[in-house]
Amino acid sequence: MTAPPAIAVERLWVTYTHEGRRIDAVRDVSFAVAPGETFGLVGESGSGKSTVLKAIAGLVAPTAGGVRLAGRGMTAKRDRAERRRLQYVFQDPYGSLHPRHTVDRALREPLEIHGFADRDAAILAALAGVGLESRHRFRYPHQLSGGQRQRVAIARALILSPGVLLLDEPTSSLDVSVQAEILNLLTRVRSERALTTIFVSHDLAVVAHLCERVAIMRLGEIVETLPVEALRASGAATPYGRELIAASRGYVRHDEPLASADVSER
């Protein structure tokens, strides 16, 4: 008998009502992520990818369907144990770190809520684990660079030893060089801790770098799910999947650029 999936999303619907109109942000989405797997959700804005992640974390309530954590169905409100096992990293660490809390306080709070002992040791270990030093411990978010802030957000997520890490565009507001450092950090912690990871991004190259399987979403639905090798080989089965991959590879010029001769002819 095999272990149940770490996360199973089953026939999930999330519906909002806006100005009297019904908007199905997520429409009948199902997928399962095996323990230790890294699963990517890609799509353009409004595709519902972040809403799926929020529904897994319990930040939005499903209209229908649900989410299983290691085989057990979860109710609309996550209990304390579930909240510990599911940790979230948001796109903008400026928005997710309290501006008037030091790094120490940001990391200490989850330890207190969940009744962990040896908090000082855990905080120092968490900082070291994300490549920060003890001198960063009593700084405020505005005293850190964007990359350092995202490291703090990752440290806060990892400090409770979660089983599942939910990443929502964690590198999208970072420069390429800083993004590389954060992606390398995520690769390392994932292999050290055998984390199950769900990674949401609009950037296919970033998702392909980290994930083994990728679901392409559009207008609230999963259009297709494909292994990363197929994504890299542009081997999507659906027209939209192919269009998205082609667009990510850059612009296709349809004519020759103006030669320098044209300049002198004027």
Add this chain to the structure above:
Amino acid sequence: MTDRPLLEVEGLDVTYPGRGGAVRAARGVSFALGRERLAIVGESGSGKSTTGRAILGLIPRPGVVRARRLAFDGINLGALSDAGWSRLRGRRLAMVMQDPKFALNPVLRVGAQIMQTYRLHWRTSRREAERRALEMLESVRIRDPETVFRLYPHQLSGGMGQRVMIAMMLVGEPDLLIADEPTSALDVTVQNQVLRVLDDLVAARGMGLIFITHNLTLVSSFCDRALVMYAGRVVEQCDARRLGEARHPYTQALIAAAPDLDHPRAVLRTVTRDPTWTT
């Protein structure tokens, strides 16, 4: 007939005074631009936007702009009066910003804004301006120009807003367009539609384009030539399509740091900054 480049920039310095000493946002930037697509690429703080704004005379006080030469079509921009700027900006020189939400007037309908820009520079009747505005909306591939003409900016999607802004900037028929991250806020499929519009207009009108971006994929797939900026300096100029063969260690490191669909690597290279790059 002229062999003169459209834009000449020599030794451009932009300095902001600060408590901890002056910040030199651009240092000794030099380049010439013909009727081509030039990318200015770099990370945040590299000075790429500063350079674009300095060309348009948009560096706010207390910033100080100095240059050995800053000339557009032979006109010395450093000595230009406010009236001189008004004749150039929006007419022969135009700029497209990253986010149409902040660049369009929220309380004015789209059509009225385009007409306003047009009538500022061309003495024409309302009717003629309206015809031009509709024509411009059509040229940026808006399917139903007459409807969009009557919409307010908040009623537009991101991609449509960006196209409206491009239409507004191009209605003056500029010779040089500076586009600062024009597609960074857009989805990839929409991004390529907007680039197609720019591509067609550059080709059809022989307009010069400065394309400011952090996106290396767009540099190599869309532009002709690239300036790579680091800490306010141009560290490399190269053929945009041969960005992969760049020589400067910073450019090489930047390319190696970006995940690539075609060249997977287990660990991404990180950029080790060399102090000599800034000297």
